[in-house]
Amino acid sequence: MALQKGDLVILQKGSKKYLLIIKEEIFHTHAGYLDLSQIEGKEYGDYILSSKGVPFYILKPTIFDLLMKIKRQTQIIYPKDIGYILLKLDIVEGKTVLECGCGSGALTTALAYFVGKTGRVISYEKKESFVEIARTNLKRFNLEERVVFKLKEVEEAFDEEEEVDALFLDVREPERLLFPAYRALKGGHPLGILVPTTNQVTSVLKGLEALPFVDIEVIEIFLRPYKLNPERFRPEDLMVAHTGYLIFTKKVKVKDGNED
Amino acid sequence: MALQKGDLVILQKGSKKYLLIIKEEIFHTHAGYLDLSQIEGKEYGDYILSSKGVPFYILKPTIFDLLMKIKRQTQIIYPKDIGYILLKLDIVEGKTVLECGCGSGALTTALAYFVGKTGRVISYEKKESFVEIARTNLKRFNLEERVVFKLKEVEEAFDEEEEVDALFLDVREPERLLFPAYRALKGGHPLGILVPTTNQVTSVLKGLEALPFVDIEVIEIFLRPYKLNPERFRPEDLMVAHTGYLIFTKKVKVKDGNED
Amino acid sequence: MALQKGDLVILQKGSKKYLLIIKEEIFHTHAGYLDLSQIEGKEYGDYILSSKGVPFYILKPTIFDLLMKIKRQTQIIYPKDIGYILLKLDIVEGKTVLECGCGSGALTTALAYFVGKTGRVISYEKKESFVEIARTNLKRFNLEERVVFKLKEVEEAFDEEEEVDALFLDVREPERLLFPAYRALKGGHPLGILVPTTNQVTSVLKGLEALPFVDIEVIEIFLRPYKLNPERFRPEDLMVAHTGYLIFTKKVKVKDGNED
Amino acid sequence: MALQKGDLVILQKGSKKYLLIIKEEIFHTHAGYLDLSQIEGKEYGDYILSSKGVPFYILKPTIFDLLMKIKRQTQIIYPKDIGYILLKLDIVEGKTVLECGCGSGALTTALAYFVGKTGRVISYEKKESFVEIARTNLKRFNLEERVVFKLKEVEEAFDEEEEVDALFLDVREPERLLFPAYRALKGGHPLGILVPTTNQVTSVLKGLEALPFVDIEVIEIFLRPYKLNPERFRPEDLMVAHTGYLIFTKKVKVKDGNED
Incomplete structure (x- = not known):
């Protein structure tokens, strides 16, 4: 062609x-x-x-290439993490997914790519310059029509009238958004969170305990690159040691005290 | 609902x-x-x-849950690897992807899920019992109509008349299938390979050198799980140390001797 | 012979x-x-x-073999960590080293082995059953004469009249022993700490900030084992994902406010 | 003092x-x-x-500090690896250890430090400039009297009349020195090898199969450093991804065909 x-x-x-x-x-x-x-x-x-x-x-x-070519003002979420997020948040054609904290728009791009023409990404971001750069990236990739930006701080609640299929938080204090996230999400559906520090992980874990969330997972993903000489096959000398901790959970309507 | x-x-x-x-x-x-x-x-x-x-x-x-619940006869490809494969092979709604070696059908399931109703997965597998289990898994997940199985050994060439958007090899001697894979793939499009041993990686790298492939990457992905107690936050005691080496590349029509 | x-x-x-x-x-x-x-x-x-x-x-x-054959009631410190501890605490012939928390005596054994006949290990442990098992291990290895056990809780201070060359803490709340450790240690000499959780690391880091300690390092060490088949060279399937975080620092007499 | x-x-x-x-x-x-x-x-x-x-x-x-301050012309062996080597090769006061390939003398320094005044390090190195820099390092650290350098290529055999307690190879083709190493080593005593590539590991494993060596181990060690802010505790952004593969084994006099 x-x-x-x-x-x-x-x-x-x-x-x-x-x-x-x-x-x-x-x-x-x-x-x-x-x-x-x-x-x-x-x-x-x-x-x-x-x-x-x-x-x-x-x-x-490929979408991988697009992610590597994101114009960035901020640390971006890496493909190694994005791939796993797609599986955990179940991001396919037709889904409606809400993210809070778009940064330079790397995850926004991937979400928009995978929800397809019939899906939608709602992206909350309080910083105008981040929305601008994310939008610039989406435009280059012809994905801007799949994303609705909401340039605002979220305090009490997200705005959506209908519950979303999946939700992702990439903000400094995600523990403050757990209740809004809970309310915005469909029952039985997944929430994902990325944080760089262990202090944030423990804050989120404490927050999750106080709300009807189940099936919690906390992980890290490492990618180890190799050199390409088949006569001297070996890893690269340096690698990224840390991008962030990923937390996943699912909303339930009420938590029954009899579960273990 | x-x-x-x-x-x-x-x-x-x-x-x-x-x-x-x-x-x-x-x-x-x-x-x-x-x-x-x-x-x-x-x-x-x-x-x-x-x-x-x-x-x-x-x-x-979620697709993650389906993958964890695959009925298996073989070692399956893990979500940590599958997520990355989706990004590198650019697997979205409408794509046609060919895999060789379906095993128990974990990757087949993920590919079928992400190519959507308008896409198609072609899966070559010479072992009948593997096709059966893969088919059983796909049926449970309502994905069997998106997959065409070809129960045959591939020697000279894959059968397809039209070139495919992406191709994945999960076989014991992928170096023997590099030329058939080359022929089956659209120009500029991605090939992925999973192998468990370094000997296989070096064989594939040598094979790739002899064909018009560019943009080669060899990596490993690790997933480190954490315990959930926020008062005593720490990794789990054990983790999977190895699933396999992932190799990615792209086909070009001819290689020009003047490139470096 | x-x-x-x-x-x-x-x-x-x-x-x-x-x-x-x-x-x-x-x-x-x-x-x-x-x-x-x-x-x-x-x-x-x-x-x-x-x-x-x-x-x-x-x-x-070898000392490695002895460590692998420690009779144990507790989680032991692993060789991968012990080797690094030896270098950071500078454990050679003739040194006096104090440890607090002997567990089953794995580190005690290594310290006793490397301080030699002219060195000494002082081991504080409040639990009698731990001292017994550690002593049993040391006797098997002919190292018991190099170790003095002090079966007591340490609150205000360690007992030693002379400052020690190196000090290691392997207790639940090491932050409570930082001042006793400070007092027991020679100026400019190293302190090491092992803790399994990130909460303990942050407590220790806060405690260290309040005392004249410099040259702080926090690390983790991983060991990845490989299978031995040269035709199919690859890592083992499983590995230990976590033993603990290692913290190292050095005592100075006073901290001058003008340093950065 | x-x-x-x-x-x-x-x-x-x-x-x-x-x-x-x-x-x-x-x-x-x-x-x-x-x-x-x-x-x-x-x-x-x-x-x-x-x-x-x-x-x-x-x-x-400390010896750790000395290792970090080695003047270097070459890639040095890292403390994370050296600590483990000391345990596997059983390097304490009084031992005689032979190394082949001194590089800039990092391992030489550690070996000399731990064999003490009564032990000895024999270091084979064919490149004069490496011996010079290793000697310069040892002199700074007052360890030069514990090391004998042999500025020569080893082909058939090492020179020593008495078998040594431990032996370490850090050369490009260690498989060529396995038989000399075998002959130079005491029965039941350990041999260690460091190689950067998987091709070298497989060559060594094949070589070891042909000789009376048992108790083979192949590993890699990673060190992951953390930032020191207790309010935002997290790993550093980058880490060393690879230094080398470590191989350890022990000599036996003859191999009996009845073992498994």
């Missing part, structure tokens, strides 16, 4: 990747400049040559 | 979870028996009482 | 190891019984045959 | 540490210069002021 103006592509040379939109434009790289209009009519898997004759492969951007 | 006969639910008491279909049936547990027909008319988040008066919460099964 | 009655040996068959003293005794194993008097006159590296003709290799017990 | 000229001290301000010898010298730092002769007559735990009035604490250098 021939690529057209407006399509999103990855141009890759070695480990260097660029996420670009096909249009009449010259794009400069260390290996010479690229005439982006040359991509038109090519297909994914083809390449174009830079002004220095260096090939840049035209690749289909 | 009231639950009906045929609906899938999780019944949960403490950390014990049962994945059940609502019907006229008595289900026995250590905390007394459950009359499953009582669930009819209730909602997710409600509970029913066992014959001993113990509450069992009725929860919405 | 021929082995004699009273010598300590490891007898090993496959992955099964026994730590034994050479004497007139019959020792029963799943592979037949062993006449331990047969070891007399042999050398390390030789083997003896069981009553079923199965060879058991006679190996020199 | 008053410090004297020639003594080794750590001077520490915040997380900045200097390993210095007391003498008539001016030492420059970002926080002003230090007159090192002022340390004379002070004690560990005291401090001196820089020319800008900033306190630098005088701390006792």
